Amino acid sequence: MAFLEVKQKLLREIEDLGFPRARVVRALHSTGNVSTEAAINWLIDHENDPDIDQMPLVAIEIDLESPEPFHITEEMKRKAKELRDHVRKEKEEEEKKLERQREKDRIRSGKELQEAKRTAEEAERKRYIDSRQADKQEEKRAREKVLQKLEQDKIERRRNSGMLSERSESLDTKSNATEAGKKDELRSQNSLPATSVSKAVSMRECLRSLRRHQKDDSDKVRTAYRTLFIYVRNVAKNPDEEKFRKIRLSNPLFQERVGSLKGGIEFLELCGFERGGEFLYLPRDKVDRGALVTAGSLLKSAMTNPFFGAI
Numbered sequence: 001m002a003f004l005e006v007k008q009k010l011l012r013e014i015e016d017l018g019f020p021r022a023r024v025v026r027a028l029h030s031t032g033n034v035s036t037e038a039a040i041n042w043l044i045d046h047e048n049d050p051d052i053d054q055m056p057l058v059a060i061e062i063d064l065e066s067p068e069p070f071h072i073t074e075e076m077k078r079k080a081k082e083l084r085d086h087v088r089k090e091k092e093e094e095e096k097k098l099e100r101q102r103e104k105d106r107i108r109s110g111k112e113l114q115e116a117k118r119t120a121e122e123a124e125r126k127r128y129i130d131s132r133q134a135d136k137q138e139e140k141r142a143r144e145k146v147l148q149k150l151e152q153d154k155i156e157r158r159r160n161s162g163m164l165s166e167r168s169e170s171l172d173t174k175s176n177a178t179e180a181g182k183k184d185e186l187r188s189q190n191s192l193p194a195t196s197v198s199k200a201v202s203m204r205e206c207l208r209s210l211r212r213h214q215k216d217d218s219d220k221v222r223t224a225y226r227t228l229f230i231y232v233r234n235v236a237k238n239p240d241e242e243k244f245r246k247i248r249l250s251n252p253l254f255q256e257r258v259g260s261l262k263g264g265i266e267f268l269e270l271c272g273f274e275r276g277g278e279f280l281y282l283p284r285d286k287v288d289r290g291a292l293v294t295a296g297s298l299l300k301s302a303m304t305n306p307f308f309g310a311i
Contacts, residue, residue, distance in 0.1 A: 014040065018084050
């Protein structure tokens, strides 16, 4: 490895002017240790070299004493000052450039953040709109189901009223000999025999009793009336079908809707059903269509008239 002799005096003099040692060593190495002025001129000419601040890749030997005296002139000091000022100015410009770049990066990051926030808000707004539309669609479907159910109930009521129209049309409304407080029900049944009138009154009392004992549960009362109406209607339409004339007393649904309620089983017995072991049974030869029609008429009135049983 070649050794470069760098004069200690020249090195110290140039360092005293404010130059870093790496640059001074390069300058002295490149100018052959001729003089301080030559080294400074080299530094001025090579200040923009990319490796100016790197120590040269050679071994350095520093002499103990420089045999040649050298005096730093004012011109050399001026050039050194200009070089330091130029280096400082370049550093300041570089710092300003870096600061401008950082500001641009901050602005760009701020815009990206705002854009991300706007995108997120837009997505959230879209999700909210979609959710509201889905809710509206669900409400619309629910309304349609309710309207459809109401229409079906209306059709069912019309069908049921058609079955009972025969008896309703045959009632004679000209009777004046009725008891006080029971004019409506006796007026609709004045053409019946005395036993039929008495049975109708008993049926009505069963329905009234059922309502009174369940006055705090109107839904249960309506369910009981509908269930009784179905039993009566099925027998009236299909008197020859034994399955419609036979009710198992232990049936949980029957017990819940009719059997456990006061007046429920009594009403069916007035329609002709008889207790027989585990069943309520209506013999074919004891099917009384007139009693069934009367029962259906009373049940229809109980289901549709809010003042049924008020007197």
